[in-house]
Amino acid sequence: MNQEYKIHIVESEEKLSTIASKYNTTPREIKVHNPELKTFGGFIGGEFVSVGQKIRIPIAELVKSVSEIEDNYFTNLEFEKKARYRCEQFNITRVNEETITLSSETRNQYLYSLSKNEPAIMQIVLEDSNFSVEPAYFKEGFEFARKIEDVKKNLILKQNTRGEISDVVNIKELDTKWNFFKDKELSVDPLYKNLKDKAPEQARDIISTGDKEFSSQQNLGKTLGKNLFFHILLRANVGEELEDYTLTQYSQLFPNLELTTHVVKSKVKEEEGITTYRLVGSLDRTYLSEEELKQRYDELYKPMIKYNYTEFNYIYRITYSINADNLLLQAQGSLCEKIKNNFEVITEYTIRKMEL
Numbered sequence: 001m002n003q004e005y006k007i008h009i010v011e012s013e014e015k016l017s018t019i020a021s022k023y024n025t026t027p028r029e030i031k032v033h034n035p036e037l038k039t040f041g042g043f044i045g046g047e048f049v050s051v052g053q054k055i056r057i058p059i060a061e062l063v064k065s066v067s068e069i070e071d072n073y074f075t076n077l078e079f080e081k082k083a084r085y086r087c088e089q090f091n092i093t094r095v096n097e098e099t100i101t102l103s104s105e106t107r108n109q110y111l112y113s114l115s116k117n118e119p120a121i122m123q124i125v126l127e128d129s130n131f132s133v134e135p136a137y138f139k140e141g142f143e144f145a146r147k148i149e150d151v152k153k154n155l156i157l158k159q160n161t162r163g164e165i166s167d168v169v170n171i172k173e174l175d176t177k178w179n180f181f182k183d184k185e186l187s188v189d190p191l192y193k194n195l196k197d198k199a200p201e202q203a204r205d206i207i208s209t210g211d212k213e214f215s216s217q218q219n220l221g222k223t224l225g226k227n228l229f230f231h232i233l234l235r236a237n238v239g240e241e242l243e244d245y246t247l248t249q250y251s252q253l254f255p256n257l258e259l260t261t262h263v264v265k266s267k268v269k270e271e272e273g274i275t276t277y278r279l280v281g282s283l284d285r286t287y288l289s290e291e292e293l294k295q296r297y298d299e300l301y302k303p304m305i306k307y308n309y310t311e312f313n314y315i316y317r318i319t320y321s322i323n324a325d326n327l328l329l330q331a332q333g334s335l336c337e338k339i340k341n342n343f344e345v346i347t348e349y350t351i352r353k354m355e356l
Helices: 016-022 027-033 068-073 136-152 170-186 190-198 200-213 216-227 230-240 290-300
Strands: 005-009 040-041 047-049 054-058 079-095 099-115 122-134 154-159 164-168 245-248 257-269 272-283 312-322 327-338 343-354
Touching: 016 047, 027 054, 027 170, 040 200, 079 164, 079 230, 079 245, 099 136, 099 230, 122 136, 122 216, 136 190, 154 216, 164 216, 170 190, 170 200, 170 216, 190 200, 200 216, 216 230, 230 272, 230 312, 230 327, 257 312, 290 312
Parallel strands: none
Antiparallel strands: 005 054, 040 047, 079 099, 079 343, 099 122, 122 154, 154 164, 245 257, 257 272, 272 312, 312 327, 327 343
């Protein structure tokens, strides 16, 4: 039977959720039936539809909702537990190799499972999470960030042969959770309310960043790839076939400076069915201007540090071990962005496989 539609013409900018409510449907169901739909984020949050578009609204009696289809799909996915991991991340910001301006420690526990009927699909559940931070006045910010991360506690993913996330299978479920958090919980969060009063532009940035992140599998996949647990686990899953790769990310020391790092994989040892690999990154300086870096350093850091600019570098080192099935057993990572002898941001990361 052919699907029948009602046609809604957008005569002025309308919120997608408002259109959906008018026709007793959902924003994501509208998107499924209108893949060419053009939307944009509003200044007060939410997703708006541009003027002049004709939207096909599926007649409810003749079509299953996207939610129902998705629920049926997930019901048929049966997962088998493969490993439980405990991860510790220690971050410090240090000045003059002595003064520590910020230190934090985050401890997470993940349950890693694979689908029995579709082995290419994995489920990763954040089971436990806690942190400590000094100075204490950073604690509120960390707690707020963790609330947003809680939206992504249960992930169903696929990956490619480069060790990257190719599909976030339950993206619609996560988008629904984000919108609930945004509409119901953010408005009563003390930190967000304070930020909205004193720095409304930053408050809007939180909304627009979240809307963008949860709007597509690609965007969410890139965000998750910055999490060191996913970053290491997915590369370990590729095993021997993992090739050298290139990372692109923004500097933590210099705003809006994009860094490119070329990573080389090497085998450290292989014994009793366990193989250990090392990933070593080299900063690509092709498009880095020392003159520009010095100028930025003089503006941002020299008034505090007093010493002159020296040399900028980014260090990337990861070592991990896998068994014959490419199951990650343990890992250590060390990342450091620094201006030699003057200022550095250090991340130390460990993964331990625990008993199920």
